[in-house]
Amino acid sequence: xxxxxLLMLPxxxxxxxxxxxxxxLSINPFERESALMARExxxxxxxxxxxxxxRVDQDALSGELSLVNxxxxxxxxxRQEMPQLLDLAERGVRLIGxxxxxxxxxxxxxxxxxxxxxxxFGNPFAFNIFDPxxxxxxxxxxxxxxxxxxxxxxxxxxxxxxxYITAEDVEKIILPEVEKWR
Amino acid sequence: xxxxxxxxxxxxxxxxxxxxxxxxxxxxxxxGSGLGWLASMVLALLMLVAALDARAEAIEVRGFDNPVTExxxxxxxxxxxxxxxxxxAIGDSNSPIAADMRERVYAQLQDGRSDKEIIDFMxxxxxxxxxxxxxLEGRTLLLWGLPGALVVIGAVVLWLIIRSRRRTQVRSLSxxxxxxxxxxxxxxxxx
Numbered sequence: 001x002x003x004x005x006l007l008m009l010p011x012x013x014x015x016x017x018x019x020x021x022x023x024x025l026s027i028n029p030f031e032r033e034s035a036l037m038a039r040e041x042x043x044x045x046x047x048x049x050x051x052x053x054x055r056v057d058q059d060a061l062s063g064e065l066s067l068v069n070x071x072x073x074x075x076x077x078x079r080q081e082m083p084q085l086l087d088l089a090e091r092g093v094r095l096i097g098x099x100x101x102x103x104x105x106x107x108x109x110x111x112x113x114x115x116x117x118x119x120x121f122g123n124p125f126a127f128n129i130f131d132p133x134x135x136x137x138x139x140x141x142x143x144x145x146x147x148x149x150x151x152x153x154x155x156x157x158x159x160x161x162x163x164y165i166t167a168e169d170v171e172k173i174i175l176p177e178v179e180k181w182r
Numbered sequence: 183x184x185x186x187x188x189x190x191x192x193x194x195x196x197x198x199x200x201x202x203x204x205x206x207x208x209x210x211x212x213x214g215s216g217l218g219w220l221a222s223m224v225l226a227l228l229m230l231v232a233a234l235d236a237r238a239e240a241i242e243v244r245g246f247d248n249p250v251t252e253x254x255x256x257x258x259x260x261x262x263x264x265x266x267x268x269x270x271a272i273g274d275s276n277s278p279i280a281a282d283m284r285e286r287v288y289a290q291l292q293d294g295r296s297d298k299e300i301i302d303f304m305x306x307x308x309x310x311x312x313x314x315x316x317x318l319e320g321r322t323l324l325l326w327g328l329p330g331a332l333v334v335i336g337a338v339v340l341w342l343i344i345r346s347r348r349r350t351q352v353r354s355l356s357x358x359x360x361x362x363x364x365x366x367x368x369x370x371x372x373x
Contacts, residue, residue: 138307141265142279
């Protein structure tokens with residue numbers, strides 16, 4: 001009997017490996033945790049989209065929980081996300097935008113397009129950080145807009161959302177996370 | 183690289199043109215038959231080179247003051263994984279984030295940063311995901327240790343099997359077997 005069980009061992013190992021690898025097939029590689037999770041929001045010093053003279057840095061984020069959304073006027077999914085962001089703002093979440101860089105455009109053009117985008121699709125943001133070179137985006141590990149970071153009152157990143165936020169995500173993920181870290 | 187290929191192709195055609203009158207006469211003679219085929223082959227080759235050239239344009243041309251740095255740049259861009267396109271290294275990818283990452287690698291190499299510093303810089307922002315060669319740490323022990331462990335387990339199992347076989351071989355014969363063997367030997371002897 002013992003011997004027969006021992007003979008089954010390779011089959012059992014094979015099945016275990018099979019189950020392990022089969023699971024791997026359904027993993028979404030984009031649903032990975034940000035490397036900045038539970039770390040401080042990176043240092044930056046940039047102007048705002050609204051006012052080229054106004055400089056903001058990481059201190060502008062602390063003091064109150066905020067949802068930092070990285071968007072671009074060139075990004076179609078960012079448009080689809082705007083109604084959800086407006087909804088979140090209406091429910092009392094402080095939103096801060098990062099106008100992420102656009103290839104091959106001058107600063108003036110970028111600013112104009114960024115503002116036009118907000119006029120057309122609505123502006124849920126307390127203010128927008130203007131990131132023409134993508135330096136802040138790079139330090140945040142952003143690899144495709146839109147991406148959203150939940151930053152607590154101490155300036156620590158608590159949640160990271162890649163891709164656009166659906167209406168379902170607002171109810172099921174974003175609002176619970178906001179409540180959890182407020 | 184593609185540019186060099188193109189230069190080489192040009193240089194070799196210049197060589198054929200520079201051949202003496204005798205050979206050019208021979209070439210003209212052959213023009214009607216095999217040369218048409220040759221010409222189409224050359225044309226196909228040139229088109230291929232042009233295609234390669236167009237592909238290479240997507241990746242920037244970088245200047246390096248020494249070949250060691252250039253080699254390091256190539257190695258780094260080949261071992262860092264593009265966060266947007268999971269099965270490509272940043273050196274192979276056309277995605278904007280890969281271009282940004284190459285730019286950073288280049289800038290930091292120019293600043294004299296070590297490979298480790300550059301890799302740490304990327305991991306800090308994009309996570310272990312960007313490493314095609316995962317680091318040896320607590321949570322990657324299984325990943326790195328499993329192949330070695332399997333070899334060891336295999337060796338142990340093999341050893342156990344061999345040992346048990348050997349043990350059965352040296353088992354002494356029972357009285358009955360001994361008698362049968364003696365019987366057989368006797369028969370053999372008398373035959």
